[in-house]
Amino acid sequence: MRRLGLALVAMAVLAAGCSGSSGGGADGAGPGRTTTTTAKAPAAPKAGACDDIDPAACLLPWPNDRFTRADATTATGLRVDLPADGMPANADGKPIDATEWNRNDGFAPASALLTVVPDLDVEASGLPPVTDIGASLDDDSPLVLIDAADGTRVPAWAELDANAEGPAEQALMVQPATALVEGHRHVVGLRHLVRTDGSEVGPSDGFAAQLADPDAIAAATFADLEDAGVDRDDLDVAWSFTVGSGDDISGRLRSMWEETSEQVGDGAPPFTIDSDEESGAARIIRGTFEMPKYLQGDGGPGSVMNNDDDPDGIPTADGTMDADFVCVVPKAATAKDPAGTVIYGHGLLGTRDQALDIGMLGASVGLGFCGLDYLGMSAPDIPSIVASFEDLSAFRSLPDRLQQGHLSFLLLGRLLASDEGFASDPTFQDADGNPTIDTGEVALLGASQGGILGGVASSLTDDWHQVILGVPGMGYNLLLRRSVDFDEFFPAVEASYPDELDQTLVLELLEQLWQRGENAGYAQHLTADPYPGVEAKDVLLLEAFGDHQVANVSTEKLARTLGITRREPTLADGRSSDEEPYWGIDAGPVPSTGSGLMVWDFGTPAPPVANVPNRAGDDPHGKLASVPEALALVLSFVTDGTIIDVCGDGPCQAPG
Numbered sequence: 062m063r064r065l066g067l068a069l070v071a072m073a074v075l076a077a078g079c080s081g082s083s084g085g086g087a088d089g090a091g092p093g094r095t096t097t098t099t100a101k102a103p104a105a106p107k108a109g110a111c112d113d114i115d116p117a118a119c120l121l122p123w124p125n126d127r128f129t130r131a132d133a134t135t136a137t138g139l140r141v142d143l144p145a146d147g148m149p150a151n152a153d154g155k156p157i158d159a160t161e162w163n164r165n166d167g168f169a170p171a172s173a174l175l176t177v178v179p180d181l182d183v184e185a186s187g188l189p190p191v192t193d194i195g196a197s198l199d200d201d202s203p204l205v206l207i208d209a210a211d212g213t214r215v216p217a218w219a220e221l222d223a224n225a226e227g228p229a230e231q232a233l234m235v236q237p238a239t240a241l242v243e244g245h246r247h248v249v250g251l252r253h254l255v256r257t258d259g260s261e262v263g264p265s266d267g268f269a270a271q272l273a274d275p276d277a278i279a280a281a282t283f284a285d286l287e288d289a290g291v292d293r294d295d296l297d298v299a300w301s302f303t304v305g306s307g308d309d310i311s312g313r314l315r316s317m318w319e320e321t322s323e324q325v326g327d328g329a330p331p332f333t334i335d336s337d338e339e340s341g342a343a344r345i346i347r348g349t350f351e352m353p354k355y356l357q358g359d360g361g362p363g364s365v366m367n368n369d370d371d372p373d374g375i376p377t378a379d380g381t382m383d384a385d386f387v388c389v390v391p392k393a394a395t396a397k398d399p400a401g402t403v404i405y406g407h408g409l410l411g412t413r414d415q416a417l418d419i420g421m422l423g424a425s426v427g428l429g430f431c432g433l434d435y436l437g438m439s440a441p442d443i444p445s446i447v448a449s450f451e452d453l454s455a456f457r458s459l460p461d462r463l464q465q466g467h468l469s470f471l472l473l474g475r476l477l478a479s480d481e482g483f484a485s486d487p488t489f490q491d492a493d494g495n496p497t498i499d500t501g502e503v504a505l506l507g508a509s510q511g512g513i514l515g516g517v518a519s520s521l522t523d524d525w526h527q528v529i530l531g532v533p534g535m536g537y538n539l540l541l542r543r544s545v546d547f548d549e550f551f552p553a554v555e556a557s558y559p560d561e562l563d564q565t566l567v568l569e570l571l572e573q574l575w576q577r578g579e580n581a582g583y584a585q586h587l588t589a590d591p592y593p594g595v596e597a598k599d600v601l602l603l604e605a606f607g608d609h610q611v612a613n614v615s616t617e618k619l620a621r622t623l624g625i626t627r628r629e630p631t632l633a634d635g636r637s638s639d640e641e642p643y644w645g646i647d648a649g650p651v652p653s654t655g656s657g658l659m660v661w662d663f664g665t666p667a668p669p670v671a672n673v674p675n676r677a678g679d680d681p682h683g684k685l686a687s688v689p690e691a692l693a694l695v696l697s698f699v700t701d702g703t704i705i706d707v708c709g710d711g712p713c714q715a716p717g
Contacts, residue, residue, distance in 0.1 A: 110127075110144055111144055112125055112127040112128070112300070113265075113267035114264075114265055114267040114271065114300065115176050115265065115267075115298065116265060116267065117176075117179075117229070117230075118147075118177070118562055119144055119146070120143070120147055120148070120149075120566055121175060121176055121177060121232075122174070122175060122176040122249075123172075123175040123176075124168035124172050124174070124569075125300050125301075125302050126139070126246070126300075126301050126302050126303055127300070128141060128142055128143050128144070129141055129142055129167075130142040132166070134372070134373075135166035135306070135309070135373070136166060136244060136306035137166045137167045137244055137303050137305065137306050137309075139166055139167060139303055140163065140164075140165075140166055141163050141164070141165040141166070141167070141168070141573075142163055143159040143162050144159075145158075145159055148570075149558055149560070149563035149567055149570070150558075150563075151453075151557045151558055152556065152557055152558070152559060155452060155454075157453050157454050157570065158454035162570065162573055164309075164372065164373065164374045165309055166303075166305050166306055166308070166309045167302075167303040167304050167305030167306060167309065168302050168303065168304055168305060169305065169310075169572045169573050169576045169581065169582070170240040170241045170242070170243060170304050170305070170310070170576070170582070170585065171237075171240055171241075171536035171538060171539065171572055171576060171581035171582075171618075172237075172241065172302075172304075172538070172572065172573075173234045173235065173236050173237075173539065173569060174206070174235035174236075174237075174249050174302075175232045175233070175234055175235075175565065175566065175569065176233050177230070177231070177232055177233065177562070178251075178254060178297070178298070180228055180256040180257045180258065181221065181233060181254060181255075181256060181257070181262065182255050182256055182257045183220070183233075185255040185257075185259070186203050186254045186255045187202075187253070188203050188204055188251075188254075189202060189204055189218050189219060190219070190220065190670060191218040191220060191236070191639075191670055192638050192640055192670055193218075193639070193640040193641075193644075194216050194217070194218050194238045194644045195216065195641060195644050195645075196640075197214075197216050197217045197218065197219075197238075198214050198216055203252050203254060204217060204219050204249075204250075204251060205248075205249070205250045205252070205286065205289060205291050206235065206237065206247065206248070206249050207247065207248045207249075207250075207285055207286070207289050208241075208242060208247055209246040209247060209248050209285045210245040210246065212285070214289065215237055215239070215241065215247065216238040216239065216644075217235050217236055217238055218238065219233060219235050220234050220236065220670075220671065220672055221233055221234070222234055222542075222561075222565050222672060223671035223672055223673050224542055224561070224564070224565075224672065224673065225561040225562065225564075226561065230561040231562075232562060232565045233251075234565070234672065235249060236539060236614075237618075238618060238621055238644075238645060239618060239621040239622045239645070240535070240581060240584055240585055240622040241304045242304060242585070243304055243305065243306055243307045243585060244303070244304060244305070244306040244307070245304055246301055246303045247301065247302055247303070247304065248282050248285045248286060248299065248300075248301045249299065249300060249302075250282075250291050250298075251297050251298050251299065252291065252295040252296050253295060253297070254297045262297045263297060264296065264297055264298065265298070268296075268297075268298050268299075279299065279300070279301075281301065282299050282300060282301045283296075283299070285301070307585075307586070308373070309373065309374075310576055310577060310582040311582055312373065312374075312375060313368070313374055313375055313376060313464055313577060314464045314517070314521070314578070315521060315592065316375050317353070317355050317464065317465075317468050318521050320353065320378065321352065321353055321468060321471070321472065325472075325475060327479065327481070328475075328479055328481040329350075329475045329476045329479040329482035329483075330350050330351050330352060330472050330475070330476065331350065331351045332348055332349065332350035332351070332476060332483070332486075333349050334346060334347075334348040334486060334488045335347050335348045336348075337488050340421065341425070342391060342392055342393065342421070342425040343389050343390065343391060343392060343420060343421050343425070344389070344390050344391075344392055344424075345387065345389055345417065346387070346388040346389075346390060346488055347385070347386070347387050347388075348385075349383040349384060349385050349386065350383065350384055350386065350469075350472060350473075350476060351382075351383060351384075352381060352382060352383075352468055352469055352472050353378040353380075353381055353468075354378060354380050354381050354382040354465070355367055355376040355377070355378055355379070355464075355468070356376075356379075356382070356462065356465050357379070359382070360462075362441050362442045362444065362445040362462070363442075363445035363448075363455075364458060364461070364462060365458050365461045366461040366464070366465075367379045384433060384434075384469040384472070384473075385413065385433070385434065386413065386431055386432065386433055386473060387413050387414065387416055387417065387420075387431065387432055388402075388429060388430070388431040388432075388483070389416065389417060389419075389421060389424050389429060390402075390424060390429035390497070390498065391423070391424040391425070391428065391429060392424070393427060394427060394429065394497040394498065395491060396490075396491050396493070396495035398427070399496060399497050399498050399499040399502075400427055400428055400429040400497065400498050400499060401428060401498075401499045401503070401504070402428075402429045402430050402431060402477045402499070402502065402503055402504075403428065403429075403431075403503075403504050403505075403506050404430065404431060404432075404470065404474060404477070404503065404506070405419065405430050405431065405432040405506060405511070406432070406433070406435055406470070406505075406510070406514060407432060407434070407435060407439070407510070408508075408509050408510050408511070409438070409509065410439060410440055410442070410443055410510075411435075411439060411440060411510075412434055412440045412441075413434050414432075416431070429498060431473060433466070433469050433470060434466070435466045435510070436462045436463060436465050436469065437458070437459050437460065437461070437463030437465070437466050437578065438459065438463055438466070439466075442459070445458055445459075446459060447550075447553060450550070450553040450554050450556075450557050452557070453557075453558075453570070453571070456571055456574065457574055459574075459575070459578075460576075460577045460578045463514070463577075463578030463579075464578050466578075467514075467517050467518045467521075471518050471521060471524075474503060474505075474518070474524035474525055475522075475524055477498070477524070478501075478503050478524040480496075480500055482500070483498060484496035484498055484500050503525045504525055504527050504528075504529070504699050505518070505519055505525050505527075505528050505529070506529045506531075506699075507528075507529070507531070507533070508530070508531035508532055508533070508603075509531070509532055509533075509610065509611060509682065511531075512530040512531050512532055512533025512534065512602075512611065513533055513534050513535065513537070513579055513580055514578065514579055514580065515528060515580075516528070516530065516533075516535075516580040516583055516584055516587045516600070516619075517578060517579065517582070517583045519598050519600075520583040520584075520586050520591070520592060520595065521583075521592060521595060522595065523596050526596065526598055526599065526702075527598070527599055527601075527699050527702060528598050528599065528600045529603070529695060529698065530600060530601070530602050530603070530619075531602075531603040531685060532603065532604065532605050532610070532616070532682055532685075533580070533603075533615075533616055534580070534612065534615030534616050534618070534619055535579065535580040535581040535584055535615060535618055535619040535622065536572060536579075536580075536581045536615060536618065537568075537572060537575050537579060537581075538568045538572035538575075539612075539614065539615050539618065540611065540612060540615045541568060542568070542672045542674075543612035543614065543668075543674055544609070544610050544611065544612060544674055545610055545674045545675075545676065548674075554567065580619060584619060584622045584623055585622060587600060588600055588623045588625065588656050589623075589624055599654070599655055599656050599698075599702055600656045601656065601657060601659070601694075601704060602616060602620055602623075602656075602657070602658045603658075603659050603660075603661070604616045604658060604659070604660045604661070605663065605665075605681035605682055605684060605685060606632060606660055606661065606662045606663070606665060606667075606681065607662075607663075607665030607666055607668055607675055607678065607681055608665075608668075608675065608680070608681060608682050609665075609675050609676065609680035609681075610680065610682045611682065612668060612675070613668055614668075616658075617643065617645075617646060617658075620658045621645045625646070625649075625656040625657055626646065626648060626649025626650075626653075626657055626658070627643055627646045627647070627648060627649065627657065627658040627659070628648070628649070628651045628657065628658070628659050628660070628704075628706065628708070628713070629648035630711060630712045631643055631648075631712060632660065632662055633662065633711070633714070636662060636667065637667060638667050638670065643658075643660075651704055652703055652704060652705045652706055653703070653704050654702050654704070655704075657704045659691075659704070659713060660712070660713060661681070661684075661685055661688060661691065661713045661714070661715055662712060662713065662714045663679070663681040663684050663714075663716070664678065664679075664714075665677070665678040665680070665681045666678045684715065687715070688715045690707035690708060690713065691707070691713075693705065693707050694707045
């Protein structure tokens with residue numbers, strides 16, 4: 062019954078809506094830092110200045126090594142140097158302060174590549190759409206994206222921003238189909254483009270000048286493209302950029318956790334039980350535990366990391382702060398039959414109390430679980446998040462607080478897994494002082510927001526090994542315009558940043574900081590290439606076809622990045638609009654151990670091709686909770702680490 066309860070709890074989590082390089086260390090690597098092999102380009106002249114090859118906006122093309130400067134102290138040898146007078150300005154004319162962005166040593170691995178080509182005809186140009194990602198690897202593809210470290214082609218698709226009404230402000234967005242490798246320089250080239258009137262596009266004046274100059278800063282870019290079979294005379298635009306290193310992307314949180322782990326050793330942090338109340342088959346236990354505070358001030362909403370003195374942003378602990386937890390444990394648990402525990406992360410901008418209803422279900426069948434607020438993205442943060450929309454210079458508080466929140470989840474895992482944690486307290490013991498929770502049975506279940514954030518802490522700890530991410534994704538820059546949940550928040554952004562091209566750029570700028578606390582910055586080390594001293598995890602991804610809240614393209618980009626396989630048949634013939642459904646995600650055997658992607662079809666229409674939300678039919682986002690086969694799948698994966706086949710000979714389907 063406890064195993065069944067674990068599955069039921071897992072699927073209840075799935076019902077919570079969205080409204081709810083190298084990882085190996087080397088000699089000389091400091092705390093929380095990795096060394097990264099980087100294909101370096103010559104330092105760009107005029108660092109901190111605009112790039113004139115795209116006159117539509119100062120920050121275009123994006124991302125771009127022209128917006129970097131040489132810095133021998135970073136893992137990439139570069140430091141981002143965004144032009145202060147080129148940052149998007151709000152309605153009051155105040156540009157975003159680039160200071161926090163300029164700490165990075167490269168660009169986000171989930172970055173979209175942006176440029177403006179007025180009156181571009183995407184279809185006539187033959188650019189690969191999201192429905193035919195594989196076409197981007199064809200020899201004659203008009204889009205060529207290269208990892209310059211080894212010359213390999215990177216799959217991607219191209220789309221015009223469907224949210225911009227003015228053609229002059231409609232960005233061409235190149236979306237890599239997988240995370241770009243940390244620390245590697247990448248090159249993008251576009252050729253043979255055609256306008257809506259049938260004329261050829263041709264290079265801008267600024268780009269034509271680079272083509273004519275053999276000593277131009279773009280010489281390395283042209284050489285890489287020529288090695289890939291692209292004639293420079295065919296190019297309409299090309300540029301290069303360097304992805305940030307693991308040192309920069311995850312270094313802050315990893316340093317925080319390494320320091321904290323040294324303090325607690327094999328034990329756990331101090332904790333206090335504030336209340337213990339019976340409710341039906343459960344006991345609801347509330348309390349706090351202590352954690353190092355890496356935020357300034359009291360660490361509350363709107364605070365930022367205590368890292369102003371470190372050019373790389375590695376924070377210093379400044380005292381401690383408390384994390385509030387709630388645990389729902391079964392009254393029937395005994396020392397002979399202890400309860401396993403599920404770590405639960407709430408939905409978008411929710412609270413730890415969202416765990417209560419699910420906890421009551423689990424307790425009724427002998428399972429306990431505990432919840433925390435996702436600091437930075439919980440209900441108390443809403444006022445500071447909304448306020449930051451007026452001037453996005455303040456947005457850094459979200460990822461800064463979010464990293465402190467991940468530290469609390471890591472410590473919660475330690476409290477559950479250590480004999481010196483909750484198991485040592487009479488509240489979690491029987492009358493003879495024996496623990497009634499099983500320190501060896503700890504799992505993480507995340508869905509929706511939890512599925513977008515859950516890979517972060519999971520990549521840093523061995524206190525749990527099985528990770529289920531339901532209706533998940535990576536890269537908020539890819540996700541937001543494709544999610545109905547953004548409807549509630551976008552008007553505030555639009556009011557503060559009315560320029561449509563700025564709105565596109567803003568989402569890319571936010572991702573450069575957001576990556577520090579979401580899957581996009583950690584997925585490369587979750588199932589493979591784990592961080593030093595940490596084991597790779599088994600991850601089960603569950604996708605609801607046609608999801609209105611977490612777009613399928615975001616889930617599938619995560620699956621490709623994790624390198625996992627999918628169950629086949631995945632969808633019935635004709636359900637997907639793709640030339641090759643689930644391109645780049647190989648079919649794998651089922652039953653199997655390890656990681657995998659399972660897709661359920663509730664009859665919702667296929668998602669739109671453009672970067673807009675799916676609004677057709679019923680939203681399947683939370684419907685997996687009602688599917689018995691999905692319950693059995695989760696049961697097997699959490700308890701035995703096995704992905705079983707629960708759908709017979711056909712695709713996994715359920716009534717809409």
